[in-house]
Amino acid sequence: MTDSTAFNDAVTSPAQNLLVIAPPGCGKTELLARRAELLIPTLRPHQKILALTFSNKAKANLNSRLVSVLGAERKRRYITVHNFHGHAAEIVRSHGLTLAVEPGFEMPDKRSQADAIAPFLEGLSEADASELSRRIEDDLRDAKQRPHDDAQVLQTLRATGISQSQTIEEARQAGDILFFDDLLRHAQRLLRVNEIAALYRNHYGAILVDEFQDLSPQQLDLALRSSEQSRTFVGDPLQGIYSWTGARPVEVERLLRKLSGDPLGLGVSYRSSPRVLDLLNTVSVGLGGQPLEPDDPDAWHDGGITSGLTFDTGAEEAKFIEATSARILAKQPNATIGVICRSGWRRKPIDAVFATSDVRSTRWDLTVDDARIIELLNEGVTRLGGAPTFEALRTDVIGRIDSADVDTAADVIDALEQLEGLAEEAGSIGAAMAQLRILEEGEEAIGPGVHLLNAHTGKGQQFDWVFIPGFEKGNIPSFLAKGKAQIEEEHRVLLVMLSRARHGVILTRAKSLISKRGNPYGTTISPWAQEVRPALIANSTQLLDHIENLTPAQ
Numbered sequence: 001m002t003d004s005t006a007f008n009d010a011v012t013s014p015a016q017n018l019l020v021i022a023p024p025g026c027g028k029t030e031l032l033a034r035r036a037e038l039l040i041p042t043l044r045p046h047q048k049i050l051a052l053t054f055s056n057k058a059k060a061n062l063n064s065r066l067v068s069v070l071g072a073e074r075k076r077r078y079i080t081v082h083n084f085h086g087h088a089a090e091i092v093r094s095h096g097l098t099l100a101v102e103p104g105f106e107m108p109d110k111r112s113q114a115d116a117i118a119p120f121l122e123g124l125s126e127a128d129a130s131e132l133s134r135r136i137e138d139d140l141r142d143a144k145q146r147p148h149d150d151a152q153v154l155q156t157l158r159a160t161g162i163s164q165s166q167t168i169e170e171a172r173q174a175g176d177i178l179f180f181d182d183l184l185r186h187a188q189r190l191l192r193v194n195e196i197a198a199l200y201r202n203h204y205g206a207i208l209v210d211e212f213q214d215l216s217p218q219q220l221d222l223a224l225r226s227s228e229q230s231r232t233f234v235g236d237p238l239q240g241i242y243s244w245t246g247a248r249p250v251e252v253e254r255l256l257r258k259l260s261g262d263p264l265g266l267g268v269s270y271r272s273s274p275r276v277l278d279l280l281n282t283v284s285v286g287l288g289g290q291p292l293e294p295d296d297p298d299a300w301h302d303g304g305i306t307s308g309l310t311f312d313t314g315a316e317e318a319k320f321i322e323a324t325s326a327r328i329l330a331k332q333p334n335a336t337i338g339v340i341c342r343s344g345w346r347r348k349p350i351d352a353v354f355a356t357s358d359v360r361s362t363r364w365d366l367t368v369d370d371a372r373i374i375e376l377l378n379e380g381v382t383r384l385g386g387a388p389t390f391e392a393l394r395t396d397v398i399g400r401i402d403s404a405d406v407d408t409a410a411d412v413i414d415a416l417e418q419l420e421g422l423a424e425e426a427g428s429i430g431a432a433m434a435q436l437r438i439l440e441e442g443e444e445a446i447g448p449g450v451h452l453l454n455a456h457t458g459k460g461q462q463f464d465w466v467f468i469p470g471f472e473k474g475n476i477p478s479f480l481a482k483g484k485a486q487i488e489e490e491h492r493v494l495l496v497m498l499s500r501a502r503h504g505v506i507l508t509r510a511k512s513l514i515s516k517r518g519n520p521y522g523t524t525i526s527p528w529a530q531e532v533r534p535a536l537i538a539n540s541t542q543l544l545d546h547i548e549n550l551t552p553a554q
């Protein structure tokens, strides 16, 4: 069977519960969009399809695929795309009163819980603060992974948590505040009320779930209870890199296999060139995966390219990435280039070079790509006299959003968070607002030019070229990873970064970096250097020759 047959079989499968497991670039997200098209005629009047993703970036990616397959009008009419927190928030807003949760609750953001933890970290060393913070987060998450009410959560914390976790939870309950995990827990409880579950099951005639390996069993439960006519789950356990947020890929896969039977597989990459796949295969086979074949090996100049380069300093590495990006863009003005770093701290010298460069670049941590959200923020700033505090801006803008529109509220909160970081660097909210990039209607989420991002945000995305700087021990794998399971997850992070590339991948490292205190220190190459070395084919001269010979369409 050719793989296009496998792909079409998966798209058209009549299974009520369909599980598709496939490596990167084999068309899993595409499959969801095409399956949506086939499912629309099966919907009863007024039914919609619920498409669930894990993160906001993944939501934007699936949204744009759905628009390209269905057109904007049909997409809007028939599909609701939510991330899990958005979906949970909608359920809690609409039905929370059943459980005595007031519908006017303030939408939690990533900071709500962190702010409650912060006072307990004061005066501790960085290492102790990070360990305590992690312990509290684990306690709170573990106590809220089930459909428990507030009293049961406290009971669990008293039995298993440290005293700080109990105090934080007691204060949260007394103050009627919700954290992210409370949304999921309450939504789960609400969907256990038959009448409420029936409303969702009637409303959603099908459910599509991307990246199932990122789900916790709780999120899976929410998905399953939200729709039952037709359910499609796609994912890749080898791309499971979110265990620190509660994802349980092995358990979720086991539950899905029980529900759906054997999964369908796809084995051809529609994304990457032969050279990129050779490199990817060395890593994925090491992780227990199947080697991938390219769909059209002859479509790529020289079959694509891979390179591994070492620089004396982080500054030289950053300059090289900038200069090489400029050369690529001179040859191929429409090329998309991802500079994907394992961690934010390692990207600093690179961000600094691009901040003053003529090469068009976008920092994803600063990108609010929804014109509507930027407009809401701009209106808020104007209303508040041009120089508001963040708290005032937040209260003003969120207060004006329809309380049922949880996605907009979530997007605004994300945007404000980015704006705050940016304002610290830019000097004021006004200066920060000026740097936010507005995507025009119809503009691709990933436009031509350089994109500066971290590994986890790159999940599910793709670029013509990918640079992976910082191929050093302590960064790849991260120095925070301890023990076998965490190191294995870091190995999967490397696979995710490499597999974002279409045409070429360039791994780089610096022999010396500058510490926070401003002192140079030596680095050691990543322990996975031996594994990837045979598949890194070009030195810097060969790489530059390859770029020189590119034509605009390649």
Ligand SMILES: Nc1ncnc2c1ncn2[C@@H]1O[C@H](COP(=O)(O)OP(=O)(O)OP(=O)(O)O)[C@@H](O)[C@H]1O
Pocket (backbone or CB within 6 Å): 004, 007, 022, 023, 024, 025, 026, 027, 028, 029, 030, 031, 236, 239, 269, 270, 271, 459, 460, 461, 499
């Ligand atoms: N059947 C197909 N025919 C042609 N191109 C396809 C097909 N399926 C997917 N593609 C293209 O291949 C690329 C990768 O597809 P997609 O992002 O859906 O893969 P994926 O399996 O979801 O990858 P990842 O696991 O990395 O998120 C996209 O550019 C997509 O448009």
